[in-house]
Structures are given as C-alpha cells and as structure tokens.
Amino acid sequence: MKEDFLHYVWQYQYFRKEQLLTSAGEPVQILHPGVYNKSNAGPDFFNARLKLGETEWIGSVELHLKASDWRKHQHQHDGKYNQVVLHVVWEDDEPVLREEGTAIPTLELAGRVELPLQAKYQELLWSQAVIPCAEQVHKVESIFKSSMLDKALMERLEIKAELVLERLQQNRQDWESTVYQTMAAGFGFKINQDGFLRLGQVVPYTLVQRYRTFPKQLEALLFGQAGMLNQGEISDEHVLTLAKEHRYLSQKHSLPEPLPKSAWNYLRLRPANFPAVRLGQFLAVLLNHEHLWSELVACETREEWFSYFRQSVPACWQQHSLPGKPSAQPFLKIGDDSVQGLLINVAAPLLVAYAKRMDNTAYLEKAIALLEKLGKENNHITRLYTGLNFPHTSAADSQALLGLYHTFCTPRKCVHCTIGHRLMKQNLPRA
Template sequence: MQEDFLHYVWQHQYFDKTDLRTTDGQLITVLKPGYRNADAGPDFLTARLQLAEVEWNGAVEIHLKASDWHRHQHQTDAKYDQVVLHVVYEADQPVQRIDGSIVPALALASRIAPDLLQAYQRLLEQPTAVLPCTTQLPLVPEVTRTSMVERALLERLELKAAIVSELHQRVEGDWEATAYHTLATAFGFQKNSEPLARLAKALPLAILRRHRHDPVQLEALVFGQAGFLEETEATAADEYIAKLRREFEFLRHKYSLHGTALAAHEWNFLRLRPANFPSVRLAQLVAVLHARPALFDAFLTAADLPTLLKFFQVPTADYWRNHYRPGVAGNVPSLGKSSIHVLITNVVVPLRVAYARHVGQPELVESVVALLSLLPAEHNHLTDEYAALGFQHRSSADSQGLLALHRTYCAPRRCLQCAVGSRILQRHPASR
C-alpha cells in the first residue's frame, strides 16, 4: 500500500465511520476533512473535527504507520504543531508535538473495506499494461474518460506554458526572443532539441536581426555557430561552404563569438532519416528567420490554420535543397505538413498559453484547444493503444491529452488522482 491511498480514503471519507474513535477512545465526528496541501507541512489543512465534546480546527497528517511521524522528524517541526488528528493505517506508537502533547490518532486498518483495498491493489499490479485499469475500463462511462483526457490536456498545456514563461523571464521579457528560442528548440524535433536550444543561447536574436535581410550571412552565423563550417574531406572543394566559412570568420570576430560555437559531434544524425538531419532543419530554420521578421506577432495573431501553415512554408536556399549535409549532395524535400503540425503544437500553442497567462486572459486558452482540434491526430504506439481501448482519438488535442494522461497518471500509477481510476474505486460499496 502507498500513503497516497490513505490520502484518497481520507479526502473522500471512504471508510467505516461507525463509532469512530481515536486510539485512546475519544469519539470523532468529521465535520470537514480539509484540503490537500501541495506545499511543505501537514497533508490536509483547515480540517474541522469534533473530538468528544470539543470542536477542533487544524491540520490532519497521514502516515502508513504512526511511527513515520518520528521517522520524518515531525516532532521537531513547528509546522506540525497544528495537527489535530494523526490518520494512520497502523497505530504502532503514540506521537507528540514539540511541546510533548500527544497527537490524537485514528487507525484505519480495520475500517477500510477489503474490496476497496483489493480494487486499488489491482490497479497497481499490472506493470505491463499501458493503463493499469485496462480490464476495468469498460465499467467507466465514456464521458468520464473524455473529461479526464481534456483535463490532462489542459495540465500539459499549462506545463509547457510554464516552461515558456520561465524562458520569457530569462530573456528579460522579450516576447520576440522568447518565440525565437522556442522555435529554435522545436526545430530539433526531439533528437536535436537540446543542441538547438544551446545554439539559440549561443547566437542571440539581437545579432540575427541585424542580418535578417542577408540570407548568406544568416546561414553563416547559424551554421558557423552550429559547428558545421569546419573544413572536412567532404567540404574541402565546396565553394559554397567556403563562402559561408569566410562570412562566419568575419562575423564571429565582429560579435566576439569565439568559444561559444557548438562542435559538429554534438549533433545527432544516428537513426534519423536524411530529411530530419540537423543540417536540414537548420537550413529550414534560417529560411523562416529570413522570410518572417516578426515571429511572435505572427504566432499570436494568425487567425486560422491555413495562415499558420503558410507561415512555415518558405523555401530554403538552393544549396540546402540539394545537400543533406555540408558537402554531401542529395535531393532534400521541403518542410512537410506533418512537421509543420509538430511545430504548431510545440511552438505556437505553448506561446499562446504562456501569453494568455501573462496578460490574464484565460479565455485565450480555449482558442488554443480549438487550434489543436483542427490538427490531425498523432499516431504512435501509445496513442494507438489508447484508441484501441476506446478513447476518442480524432485530433491533435486528443493525442496531446492521451500522451499527458499516460505520462502524468498511467505510467506513474497515479490512479487515485485520475478521474478514471477514482470512478472505478467508487463502484465499490465502501466508496459510496
């Protein structure tokens, strides 16, 4: 059993309250169980309890064993002096506050119905299942599943927006620079997101802005700072790369960029299709930076999906349409629609949610969800398994919600915080 289960039982009062008494015999009436505390200190705050004839207002602390109180050093922590009831599964010893007074305890071991405990344990004992509740899922109404996916989606959006907000603070409140860093990172398409994020730090937008009208200088700065302009056997006779190298040497000296460039070996090419090589993605990023001078404004104000698609549909330089890597020739496809959908999901969406939080307009989040609903569903082994189990999967909004559900709730077995898991447990008599 995990302590989380006792939190769930106490929060929803899913235990036998007949002749409810503390371990020393005081009659207990729970007037208000309190609310979960997400910060340091007792587990539930502002609880209202009547012990014998006295009403108490304070906190409730929960442990599997009463002795965990001492193991966690609560007897020396003033935050726990406000605890008026110690709820435990097993009361193996009395505990005290700092002043030595005994904390009343309630033992739940004999008050939790076996079928409720067994249902909870079944949820945790299926390590190979995508959903711990796979076998019991048909018992859960579709509306419960759908609402939980929507909730997981909103949580995922808020988490991504929080990352953007932190970035916004680091770039001193510059939304255009925030958009640039977010876009650059997203152009890494997972495998190269980390080196692209470092490249954006090593090549500030303020420098790129000065050379936006000159695509050759933009390429020189981006590919030079990325470490792709060093002379190799493949590029020894490549005049175009030599030209970029000369431009970069001048610009590196001008902007004191010595020592900040990445090395070519820091980029991932292994197990990537040539169309997803980092050199190809860098060329596509340069094309966007050259053709679209106002990133953030465009991301924020684009009225519809076709406008956003058109924003990213810009041609790369002739050289990069015919080279996968510096000095390595090949016919390179343009940025595909599916890749643009990924960029919209990972750039436009979190930027809009972060801005909505910043200006205090939560209603803008609804338009973000609507935008995701226009994008096609993303198919991978996780989303396909959820769809096979009966979850709705018609758009990117569904895909993002399902991925969030899996990573935040199903994979870590946080069934008690999930509406689906909670609904399964509520079907047991002890939960009613």
C-alpha cells in the same frame, strides 16, 4: 499500498466514521477534509475543518502510511508543518511532534476502509497490463472517459507550459527570447532538441533581430555557432563564405565557442531530419517573421498556422543535408507532419504559458482550438487507447491520450484518474 491511496480515501472520505477517535482517545468529527495540495510543498490538505473533542480546528492535515514517516521525512524540522491539526495514517507506530515539540493528534485508518475498495486498488496497482484498467474500462460510461481526457489534456498542456515558464525565468522574463528558444528546441524535434536549444542560447535573440534583414550574416551566425561550417574538409564555395563571415561575426560579438560535433545526433535519421536541414527550416522562419510571437498568436485558421512555419528554405539548404555535401533529393519546404509537430509542441505550449503568465484564459482556449484543428497523431501509445474505444479524432485527443498514458497509467495513479475512481467506486458497498 501507496500513499496516494490514503490521499484518495481521505479526500473522498471512503472510510467508516463511527466511534472515530485519535490515538489518545479523543473523539474526531470531520466537518471538511480540506483542499488537496496537489503539487506544492507542505502538508497534503489545507483548510480542513475538524472537531477534536469539544474544540473546532481549522488547519492542515498530513497523511502517511506509517506515523513514523513524519520523522523520516523530517517534518518536525519544517515550519510548514506547524499548522497540521491532524495526522492521518494507515498504521500508528509512534507519536509525532511538531517543530516546537507539541504532540499532533493522530488518526489511524487501518481497519476502517472497505475491503472491496482496497482489493480494487491493489488490482489496478499491480496489473500487468500496460493500461491498468484495460480489462475493465468497458464498464465505465463514456462521460467519465471524456471527463478524464479533458483532465489529461489540461495536465499535459500545463506540464509543457511549465517548461516554457521555467525558461522565461532563466531569461529574466524576456518573452521574445523565450519564444525564440522554445521554437529552436522545437525544430530539433525529439532527437536534436537539446542541440537546438543550446544553439538558441549561444546565438541570442538580440543578434537574430539585428541580422534578420541580412540573410547571409544570420545564416553564418546560426550554422557557424552550430559548429556545422568547420566539420572536415569542405570545398563548397557558399559554405566557405559562410565560415569566413562567421569568424568575423564571432570576433565582433565575442561569441562563445561553436557547439561541438557531438551536440548533434544523426543515428537512424533520414536525411530530411538531419540537423542542417532542420536548421535551414528554422532560419527560414526567422527570416520571414520580424516578430515571432505577435505574428504567431495572430494566426486563426489552420492554413494560417501552417503557413507560419511553411517557409521557403534558403537555396543552399534546399540541396544539402550536410554542409558541403549535395543531397540526392531537394528539401524545398518543411513537411506538413513536421509543421503539425511544431504546432503541437511549440505553438500550443507557448499559448498556454502566456495564458498563465497573463492570467488570460483566451490564450488557453486558443491553444485547445488549435489542437482541435489538427489531425490526430498515430503512434503505439494512441493505438493502445483506440483499441479500448477511447475517442480519437484530433490532435487534442492525441495529446490527451499521451497525457493519460504518461501522467496516470504508467505511474499507476489510478486513484487520481476519473476512470480509476469510477471503477473503484463501483466496488463500494451500497448504503
């Protein structure tokens, strides 16, 4: 058993309540179980209303599999747990004390939870299937699937938005620099995301703004700081000119050392995905948008969203996948699949982060509307769910399915899933 099952049982009050007593023999009446503390530090449930003996209490409830976990987790030394009015455990193996030494009433739930509910939980938890409920999900009505996909999409967007907001904090609330760095990381896609993010840090957005109207200088800054202008013997005149310009700008602005060659990954990449090609595409976006954020958020139609990123690449990087080495095929513009990836992984998270920052749900609605405009993604994860008849018609559905897989199915958080909850509830004895 995992602790989240105990949270589930307490939240929905799925246990027998006749003759409910603390370990000290004091009668317990649950007026309200409290509000589940999903992610913040501190007790598991806030603002619970309980009657212990003849006294009504309002406070926090903490849950553990064993009472001794209180001591193991060092709660007795954490002031946040002084407001706990009831300790709910599966097994009461020792008394627990608050920081100041007073005893906390303990309620043991072992023997009070219906066996069919426990059995269904164990079945889902230890399922060998990639999707724990794969063999049973057909029993769940479509409305519960849709509800869960909405929840999974929101959780996935929240997770991505939190990364943007962490970056915002690192940038001392400079939103434009955060947008710029988030876009840089996006152009690295999965393989070179870290390298592009580091590049966005060693070439600050203030310099990008300063040289945006001087294309050769901005090109020299980006490719020079990426360490792509000094990799071996290069005789290409354009690259040599950029290298010379970069040396001058580097001294003028006291720039840090360029990124090492090891910052970039080429293994199993097609030339169209090489870092230099992607950097040329990123440069095109920077050159064509004076205000990255305001011009992005002004997009409404699918064509406007795509046009934002679909810019003509500077001439040199149309013909080269590596600096100084001409390519057999031209790279005139970024492909539609790549643009869709940027809209999903850059534009949508930025919109959600801005919605949270400004407390304005209009930007959240815009992010969801954008995902609904985009075509569905097709990968081994989404195919797992479409094989189980989950709806999948847009990128919004794709992201929901990916969120369901990573946040709920893989870590076996079935008790927090609407589908898992429905399956488990079906096993409760009817009153």
